[in-house]
Amino acid sequence: MSTPVSHPFQAKPSLSRTFESGVFWLFRSAAYLVLACGAFVFADIVIKGAPAVFKTSFPFVNTVFLTEAPESLCVFDYEGQKREMGDREFRAFREQEAARAAAEGRKAPEIKATSFVYSAGGIFPCIVGTVLLVVGSMTIALTLGVASAIYLSEYARQGPVVAFIRLAILNLAGVPSIVFGLFGMGMFVIFLEWNVSLLAGWFTLAFMVLPVVITASEESLKSVPKGFREGSLALGATKWQTIRKAVLPYALPGILTSSILGVARVAGETAPIMFTAAYVVRDKLPWQDLQSAGDFFFQGVMALPYHIYVVSSKIPQNEYTERVQYGTAFVFLFIVALIAASSIVLRTKLRGRYKW
Amino acid sequence: MTTEPPAAAVPPPSFAIVKRRLSFFGLTLDECIQVFFGGNAFVAVVVLALITYFLFREGSQFFGQNRQNLTVYRQAGLEYVDFMRRQEQAHTALTRGLFELRMRAVVDLTERQKLSLADANQRLAGFDDYAGRFDDAIGPLRGMVADLTEVATAIKTKFTINEDKMEERQQLLEAGRVAESEAVKVEAVDFERELAPILGTKEAYLEINRALKAEFATLLQRMPPAPTPALQVEVERFKVKVQAYLDTFPSIEANLAAWDYRRPVPLWKAFSAYLFGRQWLTASFWQDWYGVVPLFVGSLMVSAVALFLAIPLGVGAAVYVNQIASAREQRFIKPCIEFISAFPSVVLGFFGIAVLGEALRSMSQVTWLQWLPGFPIAERLNALTAGCLLGLIAIPTIFTLAEDALQNVPRSFKEASYALGATRLQTITRIVVPAGLSGIISAVLLGLGRVIGETMVVLLCAGNRIAIPDFTEGLGAFVQPVHTMTGIVAQEMGEVVRGGIHYRALFVVGIFLFFLSLGINFLAQKIVRRYRISVG
Numbered sequence: 003m004s005t006p007v008s009h010p011f012q013a014k015p016s017l018s019r020t021f022e023s024g025v026f027w028l029f030r031s032a033a034y035l036v037l038a039c040g041a042f043v044f045a046d047i048v049i050k051g052a053p054a055v056f057k058t059s060f061p062f063v064n065t066v067f068l069t070e071a072p073e074s075l076c077v078f079d080y081e082g083q084k085r086e087m088g089d090r091e092f093r094a095f096r097e098q099e100a101a102r103a104a105a106e107g108r109k110a111p112e113i114k115a116t117s118f119v120y121s122a123g124g125i126f127p128c129i130v131g132t133v134l135l136v137v138g139s140m141t142i143a144l145t146l147g148v149a150s151a152i153y154l155s156e157y158a159r160q161g162p163v164v165a166f167i168r169l170a171i172l173n174l175a176g177v178p179s180i181v182f183g184l185f186g187m188g189m190f191v192i193f194l195e196w197n198v199s200l201l202a203g204w205f206t207l208a209f210m211v212l213p214v215v216i217t218a219s220e221e222s223l224k225s226v227p228k229g230f231r232e233g234s235l236a237l238g239a240t241k242w243q244t245i246r247k248a249v250l251p252y253a254l255p256g257i258l259t260s261s262i263l264g265v266a267r268v269a270g271e272t273a274p275i276m277f278t279a280a281y282v283v284r285d286k287l288p289w290q291d292l293q294s295a296g297d298f299f300f301q302g303v304m305a306l307p308y309h310i311y312v313v314s315s316k317i318p319q320n321e322y323t324e325r326v327q328y329g330t331a332f333v334f335l336f337i338v339a340l341i342a343a344s345s346i347v348l349r350t351k352l353r354g355r356y357k358w
Numbered sequence: 359m360t361t362e363p364p365a366a367a368v369p370p371p372s373f374a375i376v377k378r379r380l381s382f383f384g385l386t387l388d389e390c391i392q393v394f395f396g397g398n399a400f401v402a403v404v405v406l407a408l409i410t411y412f413l414f415r416e417g418s419q420f421f422g423q424n425r426q427n428l429t430v431y432r433q434a435g436l437e438y439v440d441f442m443r444r445q446e447q448a449h450t451a452l453t454r455g456l457f458e459l460r461m462r463a464v465v466d467l468t469e470r471q472k473l474s475l476a477d478a479n480q481r482l483a484g485f486d487d488y489a490g491r492f493d494d495a496i497g498p499l500r501g502m503v504a505d506l507t508e509v510a511t512a513i514k515t516k517f518t519i520n521e522d523k524m525e526e527r528q529q530l531l532e533a534g535r536v537a538e539s540e541a542v543k544v545e546a547v548d549f550e551r552e553l554a555p556i557l558g559t560k561e562a563y564l565e566i567n568r569a570l571k572a573e574f575a576t577l578l579q580r581m582p583p584a585p586t587p588a589l590q591v592e593v594e595r596f597k598v599k600v601q602a603y604l605d606t607f608p609s610i611e612a613n614l615a616a617w618d619y620r621r622p623v624p625l626w627k628a629f630s631a632y633l634f635g636r637q638w639l640t641a642s643f644w645q646d647w648y649g650v651v652p653l654f655v656g657s658l659m660v661s662a663v664a665l666f667l668a669i670p671l672g673v674g675a676a677v678y679v680n681q682i683a684s685a686r687e688q689r690f691i692k693p694c695i696e697f698i699s700a701f702p703s704v705v706l707g708f709f710g711i712a713v714l715g716e717a718l719r720s721m722s723q724v725t726w727l728q729w730l731p732g733f734p735i736a737e738r739l740n741a742l743t744a745g746c747l748l749g750l751i752a753i754p755t756i757f758t759l760a761e762d763a764l765q766n767v768p769r770s771f772k773e774a775s776y777a778l779g780a781t782r783l784q785t786i787t788r789i790v791v792p793a794g795l796s797g798i799i800s801a802v803l804l805g806l807g808r809v810i811g812e813t814m815v816v817l818l819c820a821g822n823r824i825a826i827p828d829f830t831e832g833l834g835a836f837v838q839p840v841h842t843m844t845g846i847v848a849q850e851m852g853e854v855v856r857g858g859i860h861y862r863a864l865f866v867v868g869i870f871l872f873f874l875s876l877g878i879n880f881l882a883q884k885i886v887r888r889y890r891i892s893v894g
Contacts, residue, residue, distance in 0.1 A: 022783040026682050032674030033683070033691055036753050040698040043709050043750070149398035157392050158399065169883075170402040176804065176879040177409065177872060178811025180844045184851075184868040188412035192856070209405045216402065242391045263700070270702030273813040273844070277851055307704045307814075314708045315818055327712065331705050342700035346693045 044335070051332025054325045067124040067329055072283065072309075075121035075322050078113050086322075088122035120283075120313050121322040125330050127287055131303030132337070134200060134288060135279060136269050139207035143264065146208070147215030148257060154216070155223040156245055175213035179273040182210045186278040198302040200288070203279025210274055211264040218264070222256030223249060255352055262345035266338050272307040280308040282316070306334040413872060417865030424648060425628040427859060433549050433619050434514040435556045436645050439506045441613050442563070446503055448603055449496045455599065456489045459592055466586045484582050495573045498566045506556055511643065513552045520544055549619055563614065567607060574604055632866065638824045638846070640860050648863040650870065652826045656741070656840030657810055659827065660820055663745020663836060664752050664809045669802055671749070672756030676798075679757075680764040681786050692761075699754030706747045707818030715743045715819065722837075732834030737821055741840045744820040748812055752805040759804060763797020764790060796889035800882035807878040811871065813844040820845060843867050 013019065055064050076092040078085055080099075087095060092115060100110040158164045186206030196202045226249050234248035235241075272280075281302040288303055310330050313323060382390055431437050460482060467478040523544045530539035578600055584590040635649015679691050715738040721727065722735040735742070767790050775785040791798070821839020824846070829835050847864050854861040 018781065022781060025783055026678075029674050029678035029682055032671050033678040036671050036675050036698070036750075036757070037691065037694050039750055040694065040701070043701065043706065046709065046713055047705065146398060146401050149395050150401050153392075153395035153399035157395060167399055167403060170406050172883060173876055173879050174402050174406055176807045176811075176875045177406075178807075178813070178844060178875055180811065180813040180847050181409065181413070181868050181872045181875070184416075184847065184865060185409045185412050187851070188416045188865070189408060192416070193412065212402060212405065240388050242388050266700045270700070270704070272702075272704045273848055276848060307702055310704050310708055311814065311818070314711055324712075327708060331708050334702060335705050338700055338702055339697070342697055346696060350693075 044339075047328065047331050047335050050324075051328040051330075051335075054329025055332055064124075068129070068333070069126050070124035071127050071285070072120045072125060072326070073123035074117040074119050076115035076117045077322070078115035080111075080113060086122075089117065118320055118322045119317050121320075121326055125306065125309060125326075125333060127284060127304045128306045128309045128330070129333070129337075130287060131280075131305040132269055132307070132334075134303060135203050135207060135275065135305060136265055138200060138204035139211070139268050140261070140265055142204055142208035143211045143215045143268075144257075144261060147212055147261075148219045150212075150216050151219035151223055151257075152245060152250075155220050156241075156249070171213050171216055174209075175217075177210075179210060179271050182206055183274040183277050185209075186274060191278055196300060198277070198279060198281065199300040200279055200303060201299040203275045203303075206274045206278045207268045207271065210271065211268050214264040214267065215261050218260030219253070219257045222253040222260060225256065226252045255348075259345055259348040259352060262341055262348070266342045266345070269341065270307060270338050272305075272311055275305055275308060279303060280305045282308075282312050306330060306337075310334060409872065413865060413869045417862055417869050420648075420859065420862035420866045421625065421628045421632070423859040423862060424632060425623055425625055427646065428623045428627060428631060430514060430517055431645050432621070432623060434517060435506075435510040435553050435619065436514065438556060438614065438617050438619075439503060439510050440645075441610055441617070442499065442503050442506070445606070445610050446496060446499055448606070449499075452596075452599060452603060453489070453493050455596060456492060459589060459596065460485060460489065462592075463584075463586055463589055466588060471586075488577070488580070488582050492577055495570060495577065499570065502559060502563065502566065506559065507644070509555050513547065513549070516552070517547050520547060553619055560614070564611065567611060571604065571607060574600060578604075632863075636826060638841075640850070646859070648859070650843070650867065652824055653841055653843045653846055653867065654870075655826050656820065657816075657842040657844070659741045659836060659840055660744045660748060660816055660842060661806060661809045663742055664748035665802065665806060667746060667749035668752035668756055668805055668809075672753045672801075672805065673760050673798055675753070676757050676760035676764060677786060677791065680761050681790060682782075695754050695757050698750065699758070701750075703751060703812055704814040704818070706750065707815040710743050710747045710815065710819035711739070714746060715739050718743055718746070731832050732837035735837045737837070737839045739819050739821040739839060740837045741820060741827070741835075742837050744816045744840075744842075745836070747815045747819060748809045751812060751815065752809050755808050756801050756805040759801030760794070760798045763794040763801060766797065767793040796885050800886045803878055803882040803885070807875050807882070810878070811844060811875055813848050816842040817845040817848045822849065843871055847871075 054067060056062055057064055073089040076087050076089060078087075078092075096113055099113070103110045154164065154167065158167075183206065186202055186209075190196045190202035190205055191198060194202075230248045230252065231244050234244040239247065279302055281304055284302065284304050288298065288301060292298055310327070313327050313330060317323065385393065463482060463485070464475075464478050467473045467481060468475060473481070523542050527539045527542045527544065530536075530542065578597060581593065581597060584593040632648055632650055634651060635647055636651050637647040637649045638652055639645075639647045675691070675695065679688055683691065719735045719738050722730075722733040727733055732742075771789050771793055772785055775789045780788070820842055822841050822845060823839040824841045827835040827838040827840060831838075847867055850860070851864050854864065
């Protein structure tokens with residue numbers, strides 16, 4: 003034990019110092035309280051949702067839940083036992099029992115089942131729909147957004163026009179998602195007569211994330227050093243050649259990683275697709291029974307966020323709905339979290355790699 | 359001898375590399391590419407313009423339709439009956455006041471004076487007689503309102519049927535089926551004749567009113583003394599209320615006398631009925647009202663709760679991370695909060711339904727928290743539940759932008775402050791935060807924009823009751839269910855007839871939200887630009 007050497011500049015305990023550290027603790031607790039709230043929500047969904055998705059036996063993942071369409075759950079008493087089955091399974095079971103009874107010369111047993119909508123089966127069509135919506139809308143948004151960012155960062159000179167464009171981008175970022183939904187309905191669904199379709203959803207979502215993509219792309223383009231462009235131009239390359247060969251390749255990783263946050267936003271929004279692309283329920287998968295290739299774009303799909311909304315507020319609540327609610331929420335949160343986390347990690351990595 | 363041809367032009371100099379430039383419409387390839395990108399740059403502007411256009415395209419006819427709606431309300435005599443109905447309803451409210459008075463008297467007598475319930479009831483017998491007589495007094499008026507309601511509804515139905523027929527005929531005409539269209543009989547409603555039974559009751563009404571006035575005057579004088587002395591104040595207050603009620607009679611009579619079904623409804627009425635209407639009532643048998651006030655109030659209340667939570671937490675966390683935390687903590691906290699911003703709102707809404715609503719309600723039943731206004735909470739889903747979750751949505755927005763603002767405060771400010779001997783806390787509260795204040799305020803405004811525009815959480819958790827909360831309960835109003843502007847669009851848009859007045863009303867709500875968000879955004883940018891600190 004050594005007593006600290008005392009010196010004249012040593013911090014002395016005083017009232018103001020205690021007060022200061024108290025205030026700092028207040029700020030610290032604010033920061034950690036936010037984290038705790040987020041962690042609590044996350045943990046609740048994961049803990050209650052995991053049983054619907056994972057199993058204790060091989061293959062440890064509930065494949066039915068992830069690969070089949072939603073169906074009604076039938077609950078019935080049979081031979082003194084309470085059984086739960088999906089609708090299709092229940093019908094097969096009933097026929098099988100009837101056949102067995104016929105073979106044994108008995109009367110077919112009458113099975114009375116109570117059914118609960120959406121409580122059995124899985125969410126495969128919703129996953130497919132969400133993936134289709136994300137891929138399509140991000141393709142549109144990246145095409146438009148990157149082109150717009152290239153103009154803003156490479157060609158445009160500061161002036162009233164550019165200021166106006168920037169103002170529009172900022173304002174577009176603040177428009178509520180439900181307004182995008184209304185706009186998509188007014189323009190694509192009604193005016194262009196696309197009806198409730200993938201295409202309408204794609205454009206609505208793409209317009210919604212456009213500000214995110216433009217801002218992210220412009221930032222990445224700006225972070226490519228000026229020397230790259232000057233070197234290329236000095237060698238006699240044209241402006242377009244410079245952009246294509248000396249700027250875009252270095253900006254592209256940044257553009258993509260920052261845009262992933264836009265992907266998370268697209269995947270997570272419900273309001274814009276409510277009236278433009280989402281169906282409450284649809285039997286067929288998007289690639290089944292297509293009359294022509296064009297029909298693919300003009301069909302509505304099921305989507306994860308909308309499915310969560312439907313199962314948590316539109317159907318009667320009972321003990322069996324909780325499984326599908328938490329299961330869907332878990333899968334959805336997992337997908338979105340994966341996207342967001344990969345964006346954050348990639349960005350940190352990228353910052354370390356490109357240093358000029 | 360060779361003669362050289364006269365050099366008409368200087369021969370082009372020969373380069374080792376000759377490059378031919380492609381050109382389209384007189385533009386080189388490079389210029390074309392520039393034009394292409396330039397065109398793309400305007401996409402944000404175009405989208406904003408398209409949003410504005412299509413919202414107005416669908417919504418702008420609402421005001422015409424609403425005017426028509428109000429015109430029918432007047433012409434079919436519904437407005438006339440509503441004058442009387444309001445008089446009746448005011449009386450019902452007074453009667454309810456009397457019953458509440460009695461309840462309190464019973465509680466007072468049984469708990470303070472330790473009387474048995476039977477004794478207490480006996481003590482209140484005189485009061486009950488009085489209350490009964492007070493309630494019965496309105497009988498004749500109530501009967502008249504009920505009769506007239508039927509008449510007015512019948513006229514309105516007739517009118518609606520005619521409208522439908524007219525539309526059918528129009529459609530047949532457009533389809534070129536003239537003969538069939540002429541077969542559709544439309545009889546114009548003769549309002550003069552139809553309204554006769556209603557207007558004929560004028561005399562009878564005045565008679566009833568006179569009797570009512572006399573009855574209330576005697577009732578006022580015969581008001582029994584309060585059953586317990588503590589309630590005497592309430593009784594006096596009740597008397598004042600009755601007197602005020604009596605004073606409204608002449609104006610009601612004047613309204614009824616001046617009423618004329620032929621008076622046109624001006625267009626501004628259609629606007630003001632929307633902007634200041636206190637009722638959003640659809641698919642009702644009597645009269646549909648499209649007033650945005652209850653929805654707007656709901657949105658504001660939910661946002662207020664959200665900001666009340668998000669401002670201290672978001673700004674506090676930003677200050678902590680930017681000024682106090684170590685570099686390692688920064689690297690941990692910042693991505694985590696960014697991660698929270700990726701939570702889909704529908705998942706948070708579901709969490710509110712499944713967990714938070716019930717948790718808040720059971721917390722509100724704890725005895726030592728009863729001093730809080732509004733506790734215990736009656737409804738699981740209310741403005742508070744939605745507000746808490748919206749707070750979690752707003753925090754990352756506010757945190758990120760506020761942290762940026764603090765980051766942009768020049769280092770020299772801080773160094774100068776330290777050099778003058780200020781402590782860390784003094785430097786933060788007096789120098790850094792004030793210098794970044796404009797950024798923080800704009801962060802809060804953008805957070806507000808995010809919260810007002812959020813749909814799924816309020817749709818799932820706000821309780822969806824379309825009524826202005828009862829503000830007489832003070833802060834307790836915040837635990838009542840509300841409905842919001844975003845929520846109503848999401849909820850009702852799927853169920854309305856395309857092109858109908860209800861459908862258009864929802865689009866007008868969308869227009870309202872759109873301009874509200876533009877306004878908030880504009881204000882936020884203005885504040886940043888106006889109060890930006892310049893380092894020089």
